[in-house]
Amino acid sequence: MTLYDKSVAGRCAFSFSFEEDEARGESCVPEYARASVKALPEVSELDLVRHFTNLARVNYGVDTGFYPLGSCTMKYNPKINERLAADPRLTMRHPLDDESDNQGVLQMEYELKESLKEITGMDDFTLQPACGAHGELTGMLIIHAYMRDHDPRRTRVLIPDSAHGTNPASASMAGFQVVTVPSDERGGVDMEALDRLMDDTVAAIMLTNPNTVGLFEENITRIAEVVHARGGLLYYDGANLNALMGLIRPGDLGFDVVHLNLHKTFSTPHGGGGPGAAPVGVKQFLAEYLPVPIVVCRNGRYTLDSDRPRSIGRMSAFYGNTSVLARAFVYIRMMGRDGLVAASRAAVINANYVKILLSPYYPPAYDRPVMHETVLSAKGYDKYGVSLLDIAKRLMDYGYHPPTIYFPHFPPHAEEVMMIEPTESESKETLDAFCDALIKISNEAQEQPDLLLSAPHNTVVTRVNETYAARHLVTSQRDKKENG
């Protein structure tokens, strides 16, 4: 039941001391612009509380249990981050208020920026992009503007077949044509293909490192040499930076533009699909293209600099998702130099441990040690009439969120694969129990495949019919009413 279904005319959850005559307000608006009272529900406060409390209860989250969603980095979100980010001294700041009133929040943003420069080896950062894909678009627009000024023939962007779907979508939104680079049999960029494709029409290559199959791009230094020697730039998708903190820095590897997903590597919560934050770092020669404004420090005073004539402009109305940035700031300050290294180390050990335990049942896509996540295949189970989707759904009955299964997909290397990312947050016991469940499911697949085919059984709903949803498009209460 929706809140509309629970609505009773005359009920109210709102307590506010109105001082003005409502008719006076109505009369401010001319006839042509005035709307009738809009159809919102009428519920009591307790109705509202039970409604959303029960909805939150039927949702699975990191606080509920293990969420091994590869590439998404569902690590624990420390509660101190939430508490400090909710500080009214931060949340009640008006973005256009005088800088002298905002020195604390500007200093926080400046210090975050400095930390990110050190962690990535980049020269300057914008904190404006709202999410990973927004960061990618920002970075690719920077490259687009740079090439417009320096080499306008370069209208194409190389993207490996293993890349996250946002990479080609972002490159395309930034006005580039996308050229796919195949992976080689070891899971990295096919160097021969790169050599063939990297010509004077290519503006950049977008790489995720470690890539989406959890492997470090071994040839990265050679790739950087080839791309730079032929006039292109290197874009680093920081979705998987959590494997490398304190070990290696994208800036030192030759990357020119970097985006970071603070809601992955730096522990800010995902919120069921955002808000995140994705600062974008660049090498000095691109700094003039960063979106405005940029937080800078001049003589001990923090200020927002908008005087950048070559800037790509604005990516949003203000300066980014400040309260998300605050959480990442707290995480980095509390982890410090050793903690960030320890996090990457634990994440890598956990991923390799899961890979070893599960390899006999679900063979790895590539037989190499992995970084922060492992990609395992369920292809062999088709002989029992069971698909990867069935295995994933059955995991829910054991109390786990399934790994990423819709991605990556680039046959023949990655097909019917699950991408498992334990993160540093999980203990050995959790990983053991999770692997036990997947091993039991492997046996069930052979002995009782129906258990998998009809899974999940223990969730609030069983499998949801996606085709029905698309065919009978009901996306609002109004649609429901109209459909009778």
Next chain:
Amino acid sequence: MQNTGRNRFPSIPSTSDEQLTMLNSVGLGFEDIISCVQGNACVEGGLHLPDGLTEDQMVQEWDTLMSRNSPAKKASLMGGGAYMHFIPAVVPHLAGQPGFVTAYTPYQPELSQGTLQSLFEYQSFIVELTDMELSNCSMYDGASAAAEAMLMAHRIKHAPRILVAANVNPAYLATVRTYVEPHGIAEETVATDETGQISQADLERLLAAGPCSAVLVQSPNYVGVIEDLPALGKVVHAHDTLFVECFTEAMALGLLAYGVGTGADIVVGDGQSLGLPMSFGGPHLGVFATLKKFNPELPGRIVGESVDTEGRQAYVMTLRAREQDIRREKATSNICSNHALNAITAAVYLGSVGRAGFRALACENAAKLQKLVQALEGSGRFSRVFKSGHVFNEMALASSLAPDELRSRLAAVPVVPPLALPRGTVPEVAGMPYSYLVCATELLKDALLEQVVAALM
């Protein structure tokens, strides 16, 4: 730093012994695993970052930092895209539950009915408030939503130009320009007239000059004036162009008409006022609603109602074939994560204030501004810039007070001062060389309003 119990870092549970046990199972040392990075430039001697802090140390440092901001105020006379409103206690309480906060995108609907249904309810509310047929489950903010709307219109119409009203919030205009620039779409600005509204004559002239994909109009516009959307919509449609309506102040949705009834093809705006704090400009909430016939071109995620294998009602993300993870470079947008938790917050807020409360709040805002402006005009130091224009909760005022003086006069009053407009933003009023965008909301209680007026007499 001090050790915090057995482990130095509370968010990393595995002890050194356990890590060793796991590595033994793997049959490799950690150095062996990461030997793949060898031969590349590795970090020598660790990162140049300070040592970590314990939680109590962090609280101290945070406190020092935040004390460098001026104290939080009781109300804001500053709007211009971010608005201070009353937020009922249930809103952060309910939206802040771990089930919502620590979940990922609802790719697995069986474990995500809470997020999915809440987003469905958000979409339902947006459909009602904007009077459109289909809402997505959020964009980043109003500005990026406006920019995506113009790209969407271009995908539908393929015309080489777009028109943007000159009185659209300048940050929105800048964002639109950033997004459309690489696609070679020409952006042209529609002039405003002496009433503060966009000039219908200039709009006609620009539309007649050649094909356009869309016209973007904000109402109330940047200087606070309510636009005649139905009249503009007719003009725009007569030229086979899409009409994109925009708002920066979602509270206006309680009183003003948008959407189908006013000729909109797309309605976009910022939903920060729906229960979200200003947070120094983010995260806000991008509202995006359109007509069903345009659904193949809509950016972002959409939740639809469906059934499970037992025939029970269930929610699921739908129309997925538009999205980047499936269509890659051919997707309608690159948007992936959006502002889902803020959409849920808005749904809780709208459920909390309810049908009558939302209308009453909108009226309170409009009436408060009138009361404030009348009192300020009475002081002789302020004057309306647009005498005939209708406004909601923001208005351009000319003043004899310079920004520094205005700020210092308001220093002892717990309000954020109004936004000083750069010279040339609005027409000059004789004898009053400065202009401000003044906002009043339901938080400007009479007692506070009197303090403001007294300080500016």
